[in-house]
Amino acid sequence: MAKKRNQVRRCVKKYIPYELHPDDFLQTMTKIFCYSRWFGVAGSGNLVWKIFGILILLLLAIIEGVAIWRVIKALAGWAVDIIGHRSVTARLAGTMFYASSIVTLILSWKLSSSWDELAAFWASVDQTMAINVPPDKNLKNRMISVTFIIMACVILEHTMCMMSQIGFDCPASLILKRYTLMSHGFLLLRTDYSIWFAIPLLFLSKVATILWNYQDTLIVTVSMGLTSRYYRLNNFVAKFSVAVKKDLSRNKQSNSLNSRNEYTWRKIREAYVKQAMLVRRVDAWLGGLILLSSLVNFYFICLQLFLGITQGLSGSFIKRLYYLVSLVWLCVRVSCVVLAAADINVQSKRALRYLYACDAHCYNIEVERLQNQLSKEYIALTGMGFFSLNRSILLKVRKDMAGAVITYELVLIQFDDNGTTAHIPSQSNATF
Template identity: 70%
Template sequence: MDQPKFITKQRKRLQDHQKNNFPHEVIHDDFLQVMAIIFRFSRWFGVAGSGNIMWKTYGLCILLMLGFIEGVAIWRVVRALAGLASDIEGHRSVTARLAGATFYASSITTLILSWKLSSSWETIASYWTSINRRVAINVPTDKKIKNRMITVTSVMVTCVVVEHAMSMMSQVGFDCPPSLILKRYTLMSHGFLLLRTDYSIWFAIPLLFMSKIATILWNYQDILIVLISMGLTSRYNTLNQYVAKFSTHIQDFPWNPHGECSKGYMWRRIREAYVKQAQLVRRLDESLGGLILLSNLVNFYFICLQLFLGITQGLSGDLIKRLYYVVSLVWVCVRVSCVVLAAADINVHSTKALRHLHASDRHYYNVEIVRLQSQLSKDYVALTGLGFFSLNRTILLQVHGRSNNHV
């Protein structure tokens, strides 16, 4: 039997063996499982995604109500700028009206973009799983990613609840009678929408509900970016660990008895795994880019607004208001840092394998290692804000510098 027929026969035997012994191979990915739970839970605040008709109807109602509030907020801004507003003091100033309109506009945009992402998540998850199947090396799974995701989500949600509770207390104060809590909170938090003479409990309750939905959506986009970034970073980290182990113990790896036995072939499969990983990052970037751009713009705006108000008005009011101002500003800055650093880790880990390649034994150095080095050095991998900017660790310094210039 000549050599080509022998190799073909051996490959067919191996394929039949895999097909018979693994006919329904299912790859369990903890990251995808946690994200599926996140998207199912997000239906409660309007991100219907791939939910049934009831969830989509509920989400559409949320969107319409947010749109109505935004329309009124924009009209109030126009009246204030045109000099037609009857009251532009305090919580009804042009700055307050513009901040309120920006807040609800960002919530509407977040809802639309998150809805789009959750609708396509099944396709993304299938692509994610197919990448796992097509990687021709035995890369170990990250068994701690699920716990890390749960921990990060719990911490961020706890911080959001604490910050928002302090916001409500600062708006109401401790001297307010229980019967007037709803009225005072509504007029203080939504003074850019309602005058005292416009107040009605029939307006207050729906407005209170929608304000909580908008607050959840504002924070939800950041949590979503952080979690997806953690998943992509985890994949790069496991690949880098595999390269480190292979480059250190390459002489211990056995030869393949079916002909594909060279170490160069193994390095080529590793290089292809990095190519597929970069494709996965770019696939996620296409779906997540809008949320990244929105998150950075809105958070940047509110950081500048908080600094502006702190400088122009000072820390006035009672203790709870002063404390809330500090906590709110610190939390927005921390949240922006978490988003940027989590996404920037993808860029950092995409080139970490280079140090292992440079340190590999010269006796096993080959052309595939050279190609992998060139690929990792020249292929820039990072999440972007629709291509306007890339999220890396230098962007925090850029945002800090721009904030100081604007203030």
């Protein structure tokens, strides 16, 4: 019996890895978390980074506290000015913007602090995977490319945002004042303006903008890593299915060959089990950011459409152009996040096509178990269990968006006279 077991193991040596391949995903994500310390996500950094992160968090919390108080004053009728950039809509948008940034900072800090534990579990899955799945050599380049594309689009959109708020007729000496009062009019009146307020607000608004981008970048890059793992497993199944069919066509009566195939199919099934465990572990850490991103994105898309309905394409050319660019970019950004995460769900069942196409001579108990496992087990990233990110969610969002916009508009019109204008600080009109 032992002799036969050793013979089977020698036959499957080309499917069993002799050494672990370096995981570019873990290395890239570690660098991303290191760079994130520059905007407050200290994570497991040293004391200096943690003090800097706490300082950023406290300053954002002060701005949020003032913004909430401004909303309360506007709703209670105590506000001196509720016109234009100080309307209820503008105050609520600013409050949501900074609240989102604070929660993003806290959740990202938590994820960064736990990254060593999560990376160790990720690596342990590779160590215990008993099939020779080649690494994804292009994953690192894809992650870096996607990150830089997002950064370039955000810089372009944000530059247009600043130009639309400042205008081309503003003297150089008044640029900072006009930008501060336009982007943070929900916080400051003209009589409250001071350069000692303007410079910290300028810095913190940029930090908040980066954090807003950062949460979606994390979701996209982590989704790319999980999708890559499923993609490689599915390719292994496809190639192994073809190899088994060729081997059995040559010798259908080989007991050692049948034993080898059953042994390898069992290892493949165990690899999918471990991959599902990894997705659930990642989802437990990332679910809060997914929920936050979805809620905030939905709110600001509604706000954008509300502004378009109530105001139309009014104002200067740069403002009209910026409104269209920001709305399109926001929708594209949300779609990219959803589709990147939804690919995990798609790839988790793609191997079924190869299993269903198996020849009758290739079929065994392990293939049947793998079919049942992949068809019945639902794998997807979720928003803390409230919803799953799959491709059908985009259609559902479109269906619910119309009703939400109508409800949102009716509520806000009751508070804002004639649908007065609103600007979101730093990223006006609800873009990242």
